[in-house]
Amino acid sequence: MSDRREFRDLAAPEEARAVVESLDISPGTETVALADARDRVLAERVDAALDVPGFDRASMDGYAVRARDTFGADEATPTTLDLARTVHAGEEPCVTVEPGTAAEISTGAVMPAGADAVVVVERTAETADGVEIRTAVTPGENVMPAGADIAAGARALGPGTRVTPREIGLLSALGVEEVAVRSRPRVGIVSTGDELVRPGEPLNSAAGEIYDVNSYALAAAVEDAGGEPAVYPHAGDDFEALETLLHEAADECDLVLSSGSTSAGAVDVVYRVIEERGDLRLHGVAVKPGKPMLVGTIGESAYVGLPGYPVSALTIFRVFVAPALREAAGLPEPRTATVTGEMAVEERYAEGRLRYMPVGLVEDGAGSTLVYPVDKGSGATTSLVDADGTVAVEPGTERLPAGERVEVTLFSPDVRVPTLFGVGEDDPLWSRLLDRLDAPRYLPTGTADGRRRLRESVPDVAVVAGPEADDEPGEALGGWTREWGLAVAPDSDVSDLAALVDGAARFVNRDGGSGLRHSLDAQLTQLADERGVSPGEVTDAIDGYDLTVGASESPARTVAAGEADAGLALRTMAASLGLQFVPLGTERVRVLANPDRTGKESVERLAGLLGDLGDLAAGLDGFEV
Template sequence: MEFFELITSVEARQIIEDNISSLQSNSKEKIHITQALDRVTAENVMAPESLPAFTKSVMDGYAVKAEDTFGASEEKPQTLELIGEVRMGIEPTMKLEKGEAVKIPTGGMLPSGADAVVMVEDTLLEEERVQIFKSVSPGQNIVSKGSDIEAGQQLLPRNHQLRPQDIGALAGVGVEEILVYKKTKVGVISTGDELISLGNDLELGQTRDINTYSLGSLIEELGAITVEGKIVEDEFASLKAAIEDLVKKVDFLVISGGSSVGTRDVTYEVLDENGDDGVLIHGVAVKPGKPTIFTMIDDVPVYGLPGHPVSVMVIFKKFVAPYIKKRMGVKNKLNTVKAKFSQNLSSAPGREDYLRVKLEEEETGLVAKPVRGGSSLIMTMVEADGLVKVPLSKEGLVTGEEVEVELL
C-alpha cells in the first residue's frame, strides 16, 4: 500500500474487523470476587443459593397469621398472645398457632406458621398480650425466600463486565470465586530519538514521553494491562527488534510516533516488512490521526499511531479500544450526551473530524464549546470533556446544532 492511500473510517474499521473477528480470548482464570471489578465473565454464573435465604421481616413488629388481624381497628383491636421473640441471626424454633404473635426485628426470620408482620407502631404490648390496631394481609411487611434471587437461576451471563452491583449480588449468594477471561495484554512502544522517560533531567531538544503514560492509562481503563511500555529510537533495526520481541508476549501492540512520511518515520517501513500481509492500512481520512497504520504480525493486531498526544488518544479510543473490548467479550458502549454546539465551525469535506469540546450548562441546556489547539497540545485534552464527530459528508457545524458528545 502506498503512503497515505486514504480510506474512510468505515473502511478502516472493516479491515480491522475482518482481521480480528476471531480473536476473542479463550484464556480463563478463577479469581476472588474482591479482584473481579471490570473483569469479564467467561461462563454463565448460576446462583448456588437463594437471596434472601429465608423469608424475613422488613419491619420491626410482630409476626402473625394475617387472618388473626382481620377487622382490627383503633376502636376494636385484635388481641393476640405473645409467645416469644425472634433473635437476629438465629433460626426461630417456635411455631405460630392461631391467636398467637411473635416479636420480630427488621431482617429477622419469619417463624413457622406466620405469614405477615404488623408494624410495631400499630400495636400495644400489655404484659404477655399484644393488641393489634391495624389489619395486615398475607405477605405484608415481609420479603419471601428467593424473592430477589432464586437458587439455580442465571445470575450473570457470559461476556458480562462486572460492576459493583454484580459483585454485591455474587457475595449475596455465597459466590467467592468467579471464572473470568484473563486480562488482554497490550504492548506499548513510543518512538523518537528526542524522547526521555520520567526520572531523567530534561535537556534542550528533548521531549518527555507522554504517550507511554496516556496509552497505559487508557489500556488500564479498559480493564487490560500494559506490557513493557518502552521508548525506542527512530532506527529501523531497533524498532524491528522491539516489535519482534513484544509480539511474542502480547495480544495487541500499539506504537506511537513514526507513522507519517518523514525521513525519520520508520514505523511504516518496519511494519510493512514484518506484517503478515504487509501494511493493511496507512492513512485514514480523519483529523486528528490521519497517518494511522494497521497490520497483523503473527496474528497479533499492530497499530502505528501518530506521535502527537491528542492524535494518540483519539485514535486509540476510536480505532483500538473497541477491538480490545471485543477480544475481552465486552460490548463497545459509548458514554454520550446530547448538547447544542456553541458556534459555526467549518470542516474539510471528505474528512471525519473529532472535535474536542468543553461542556457547559447554560439556561438553554447543555452547550458544547470547541477547545482550540493543535494535536500536539495535551492540555486541549485535559480541558476537554468530550469529543464531537463531524462526519466526512458535512462541511462543519452551525450554532445551536444538536451534537452527540462522547465523554472522555
C-alpha cells in the same frame, strides 16, 4: 536524495475502521476471584445456587402471628394475643408461635416457626394481657419469603455482563467466590524516536529531547478501553533494535501499539519493519489529526502504528483502536452520564419529598429511548442490575404521564440500552436462549405480568405459559412445550392431584401470575366440577396451597430440602434434584413480540433462534420443541 515514502491513496475513515476491526485481538477467557472481578466481563451465565434471602424474614417491625388469629380484628374490636419471646435480626428464633400467641419481631429477623405474617407495630398495643392486634393480616403479609429477591436456580447474570459494584453486590449475596470472565487483551506499547526520554530521567532540551508522553497516556487509554497494557522500553530509530523490540512485544501480546516513526520520512523505520517482516494492510488515513497510521500484523499479533504527537496518537486510538479493544474485551461503547427519554408508562407518586426513581431503558421500534420504572423494593439487590439509572421526581409531582420526557442519571457512563428487553415466565429453556443474544435484559415476573406489560407496549417480547388468554397480546414468534406436575419427596404417598387434595401432604405452590399456577388452577377447577363442589373448597383442602414462591425451580427445591411433601414443578426440575414426579400435563410456552418492534434487529435475531431450538433443549426432561 533521501528515500521518502509519500502517502498516496489515503484510506477513508470507514475503511480504516473496518481494517482495524478485522484484526484478531480476542484473548480468550480466565477465572478470577470475585475481589478481582470489578470491570471484567462475564464469559458465562451465573445462576443463583441459593435463595436470597435464604429464609422467610420480617419486612417490618411488629409482631409475628398466625394470620388466621387476626381475622376480624380492627380498631374497634381488637384481638388480644399472648406475647411470646422477642425475635431479633441475626439470631435463630427459639420460639414457636402457637395458636393465640404472637412474637415481637424486628425488621430482617427470621420468621419463627408457626408464624406466617407480621402485624406492623403501629397497628398494635401491648397491654397487661398481651398484645392487642388492631388489624387483620393475610398469610405472607409483611413477610419477605425465602427466594423473594432471587430464587435458587434463577438466571442471575448473563454472559457479556460487565461486572460493576452492582453486580459485585449481587454475586456476593449469592455466595459466588470466583467467576469466569473474558481475558483482557494484552497490549504492548512501544514509543519510538531518538528524541524521547522517560519521565524521571535527565532531559537535555538543548539537544531536542522531550519526555515520552505516549507510553503512559496510551497505557491509561488501553486500560480504560478494557485492555491490559504492557509498556516496553523506549526504542530509538535503529532498525535492528526496533525490529527486535516489536517482535518481542508481538510474541507476548495480542496487540502491539507503536507511536512515532509512522510518517514517510527516511528515518521512519517502523514502516520498513512491518512491510518486510509482517503484513501491512493500511498506511495512512484521511483524518486530521492522525493521518500517518499503520495497520497490519507481526506474526500472530495485530499491530497498529500511531502518530508521534500525543494529541494525534490519542485521537487515532480513541476513534479507531479503542472500539476494537472494547469489542474484544466485551465492553460496550461509552456514553454520556445522562440520557433523555420518554416515559413508557404512567408512574404515579403521591409523597411530598424528592424521589430517585430507579428506571430501565429500552429502545422502541423507531430507535427512540423509552424509560420504565424499576422498583422491587429497597431490600432487593436485583434492582441494581435491572435498572440503568434514576429519575429525580421532585416533591409535588403527582404523576409522570406516559410520553413525558425525563432525564435519566445513569449509574455509570458506560451503561447502554439492552439489545432486547423481555418480561414474563421463568423457564430454563428461555434462559438458555437468552445466552445466544447480545446483552439482553429479562425480568422473570410471570406470565400475567408479561401480558400486562406487553399490552402497555413496554418490553420487546413477553414469554407466557399455560392456558392461552382470550385477548393474547402481541405477535407469536415461536415456542415449545414443557411437562409439568408435582415434584414429590421419595417417601410421599402423593400419586395424583386427587391424592394431594384428599391427603395430608404439605404442598408448596407457585405465585398466582405464573403459567404453571394457571395450569394447576385449571385442573383443580376441573376436579371441583367433577366433584360438584366449588374450586375454593378444593384449594382449601390442600395444605399449603396459599404458600407460594416466585421462581419455577423453588417448589422442587423446597421439597428436596425436606420442607414440603410436594411442589408444583416441571419434570426437568424434579429430575435434576432426584425427586419423584407426578405428571399432570403439558403446557405451551409462547414468545410474543411487541407488534411495533418485530423489525428490531434483536427481535429478528430471536425469531431466527426460535426456529431451531433442538440443541438448547438437550438435557431438559419433558421439553418438546
